[in-house]
């Protein structure tokens with residue numbers, strides 16, 4: 001398997017799918033000539049031309065809205081919003097239009113679109129360019145929410161997302177773009193709703209998403225030195241959520257720590273904790289703990305930003321606590 | 325082969341006079357529609373070749389989008405700067421290439437620069453600017469027909485055109501610029517936003533044409549006497565305080581009363597010195613020439629201004645010669 | 656327009672202050688001293704300077720991601736700005752905001768903005784408050800050519816004329832929104848053309864001529880102050896640097912940049928002021944070395960200031 005970074009893997013997924021299906025178009029700000037601010041759409045304009053790779057004006061509401069309309073009328077848009085924070089400008093088109101249309105129309109509409117957005121802190125981009133908002137999307141019936149953590153997952157999940165007939169929100173953590181890894185060649189998909197065990201363990205389950213998967217893995221490594229065997233589970237898609245996979249792991253380890261970068265209060269971890277509490281309470285030997293950002297916007301100053309992002313130490317502390 | 329040039333200024337009709345006065349808003353989509361009608365008029369008059377000034381908006385290209393025509397329509401090739409210089413350069417090239425007529429779309433400002441480059445090529449100015457004395461408020465189709473008749477030689481130049489006078493600004497013995505309607509001396513040191521709207525800044529007004537029914541500074545003289553554009557004299561007004569007054573529409577929607585210290589007529593060839601330095605001279609409504617402290621500057625009337633198509637006369641000649649009619653008797 | 660010698664010199668100093676600040680920020684960013692995104696205003700100084708010359712501390716501005724120039728022109732303190740860019744506790748926003756969020760509400764600066772098109776509704780809102788409170792204040796909205804395509808901008812303009820709000824929309828048309836050229840992103844040649852749709856005056860001025868900007872803005876602002884409603888002033892200009900520091904600018908020609916550098920607003924004013932003997936070589940040196948010193952002081956202040964304490968992370972979320 002070739003080695004590529006996360007951004008290249010996403011780029012590859014675009015190419016595989018665009019070659020296969022002529023009805024896929026890509027649109028967004030600076031996706032064409034610039035190749036995407038993070039390089040994900042590099043080379044697509046040259047390969048597929050401006051009918052299929054469209055640089056748009058700065059007009060998020062219309063980028064999303066036209067994708068919804070085009071998808072409903074037979075195309076398969078794959079659109080980019082640069083930063084997830086900008087969804088605020090376009091939210092109506094996503095949640096009142098895309099998410100609800102099929103239901104409101106009694107099941108008649110089909111909206112096969114993918115909305116790609118960059119999320120996450122770590123580069124000093126401050127409060128309007130650094131958020132993680134996955135819980136907000138999870139809360140909207142009708143949307144699927146994908147959040148990969150490795151280059152291979154990114155590619156397989158993006159191809160799956162493009163083939164899905166529902167609107168899919170695809171969240172890419174900006175600290176992952178340069179991450180290298182082996183990526184399967186050509187055409188392959190990873191089904192939604194299948195968590196991936198990134199590290200097997202016996203004593204505690206750590207459910208983590210996106211960049212936090214890697215922080216959790218290094219915490220697990222340190223914990224192993226202390227004799228604690230942690231299992232790191234990456235749900236990969238938050239809707240559909242692999243409840244069964246998470247519960248299976250908890251049934252084995254009897255302890256659960258949930259880690260994510262978005263704020264803890266009403267975050268995605270709250271849902272996961274509630275599901276486990278409802279369905280596997282009897283298997284738990286300790287209260288469920290969450291490691292997540294404090295309830296504040298993402299600060300600019302580097303020491304504050306670093307304090308905002310959940311750390312390896314916080315994960316280790318939480319694990320030790322549930323092990324007591 | 326009869327050929328016509330088109331110079332449509334995409335920047336006309338956007339200056340500050342929409343803020344400081346009540347200048348009309350003339351958007352470029354409307355210029356596109358006018359050009360379409362001009363082209364159809366030109367074709368009907370038998371013109372085969374059109375050359376146009378390329379502009380960043382693509383006024384003529386957009387006009388062609390919705391037209392079917394057998395005319396050969398090509399952009400002039402030069403390195404466009406997206407400012408005044410383009411119009412002048414385009415006029416020069418059209419004149420060199422022997423265009424039979426140049427149609428302009430713009431205001432007095434646009435026509436001033438075209439006049440500088442057009443040499444003796446007749447200009448048919450269509451108004452799409454702000455203070456419009458020089459260009460005609462005219463339907464594009466008619467402009468196309470008249471320009472076509474002149475360019476194709478169906479109406480001889482001597483029947484359908486006239487030579488306008490112009491005002492020449494001479495700084496330190498050097499011919500520096502020209503005005504085709506008015507030159508206004510302002511007590512100012514900056515060109516800035518170009519328009520002139522504070523009357524207390526104006527010291528002298530030179531007019532080579534005036535009419536009581538026109539807009540802009542020339543209307544100040546126009547309230548005193550008319551001067552046709554080809555008449556070989558001009559008026560010089562010195563403004564000041566406590567003199568007799570004139571009330572005139574100096575800008576769209578702005579009727580002001582000014583105090584006139586002195587008015588005199590100026591013959592062609594005569595030079596009148598500017599009373600102020602430093603100052604800025606506004607030409608046809610826009611501040612253009614900076615006169616530095618101590619510089620000698622004069623204004624002179626020249627009878628050798630632009631050659632202009634007289635649309636009424638051109639069309640009247642066409643009527644007399646039954647250019648657009650076969651043997652029809654009026655009973 | 657009657658500008659006093661003092662006003663002319665002030666504008667010259669302000670433009671140079673912005674230029675000096677931005678050039679220093681570019682160096683500090685390259686040295687890794689400033690994290691995040693910085694969008695510099697080099698080449699566009701005449702716009703903020705010419706507009707803010709007619710504003711008082713009681714008036715409001717909304718700014719953009721490219722906000723340093725607006726801040727300086729509206730009277731912002733470069734020490735506090737620099738400290739903010741460094742992420743220091745002593746900065747304008749205690750280090751929480753950074754380049755894209757600097758604000759000084761005491762000076763009516765309603766913040767730089769990370770959201771393109773975020774400012775126009777805020778400006779109309781500030782203008783509503785001025786109108787409502789009857790305090791004679793006006794709001795100026797700086798926004799880019801790119802921002803002019805956002806729905807929020809159009810909604811804000813429409814409401815501004817419907818309610819006759821004392822707001823002036825100042826468009827900084829530098830021909831690009833990141834890589835996207837106005838030739839492809841809009842179908843009218845001038846942003847000012849859009850004003851007609853909202854029944855407000857829309858004018859185009861040379862945004863690299865501080866006097867032209869100043870004259871137009873003075874008219875728009877006094878019109879707003881007199882209760883005659885909003886206007887739109889489009890300033891044609893160009894950014895000399897990339898969209899953000901680190902942008903390779905592959906989407907535009909070097910020759911285009913060179914042409915615009917010839918129209919650099921600072922030498923243009925400098926030459927004129929020398930001509931009328933308001934400036935001499937000695938005076939220019941004095942101004943420039945004074946600015947260099949101020950800049951060095953600001954940098955030292957930023958360097959020496961402490962970072963915020965981690966305990967401050969969750970402060971300031973609510974009152």
Ligand SMILES: Cc1ncc(C[n+]2csc(CCOP(=O)(O)OP(=O)(O)O)c2C)c(N)n1
Nearest residue numbers: 086721769770771799800801802831832833
């Ligand atoms: C809502 C939103 N969309 C996109 C962006 C990303 N972005 C930041 S600046 C910019 C270009 C803005 O162009 P313009 O308004 O012309 O301002 P300029 O950068 O030229 O000063 C873009 C697309 C953003 N910050 N906010």
Ligand SMILES: [Mg+2]
Nearest residue numbers: 799800831832
């Ligand atoms: Mg721009």
